[in-house]
Amino acid sequence: MDYDPESDSYICRHGKQLTAVSKRTQKTATGYQREVTIYECNSCDSCPYKKDCIKGNNCKTAFEDRNKRLSVSRKMEEKRAECLERITSDYGTQLRMNRSIQAEGSFANVKEDMNFRRYLYRGKENVLAQSILLAIGYDINKLHHKIASERTGTHLFELKKPHNF
Ligand code: SF4
Known part of the structure; x- marks a missing residue:
């Protein structure tokens, strides 16, 4: 209504x-x-x-x-409207796009590129330790690529603007 x-x-x-x-x-x-x-x-x-x-x-x-x-x-209706406005703004759209690239993409990279398919140890503490080592390795790799492509100092990918035909 x-x-x-x-x-x-x-x-x-x-x-x-x-x-x-x-x-x-x-x-x-x-x-x-x-x-x-x-x-x-x-x-x-x-x-x-x-x-x-x-x-x-x-x-x-x-x-x-x-x-x-x-x-x-x-x-609740006011908060919902405010929220919708925020997530559909340019900055909100950029954050949503980056979340899908940075979070979902990381899983894909770790599984496919780094070929990480299963934990080598059992037990919560060991799995946590291996996860942290994996995350550190992944971040160093990412930083290396950022330095090589001169993208340090930015933490978000820019939104792609549609081309005008
Ligand atoms: S509120 Fe619903 S039931 Fe009542 S007049 Fe409107 S559509 Fe019909």
Whole structure:
């Protein structure tokens, strides 16, 4: 549903408005308390989408008399929007691209280029020690390539810009 911040309401697919009717505090399983706003449609009578739209059979009100209700944490919605803006910005896109290159690429390099297929020792401590040695070796190798290609001082690959035809 589309949210209209000016009227603090939602518009459903049937063109009806769901307005804020109350607020309540909820506690999550981890003990976090959040405030949710309840939005309600003022009339879902004879709506062709009602069966898909209104879920849950625990309500005491007869289905035909029920109106759609939504519980929304406005803070959560704001944080979600902020997050989306950050990860889709140029810098966010660059970080996501680098994460896939640097993290996923490292596993592939270690397995394929360095032919590391299995640990030589058993036990957590030995496996950890071998992992650390492997990581140090990998990093030295990487630094060597960076020095050779004069890319020291940068820790992120640049985003490739699309070519203009
Ligand atoms: S059931 Fe109510 S909220 Fe859902 S689409 Fe129909 S009118 Fe809109």
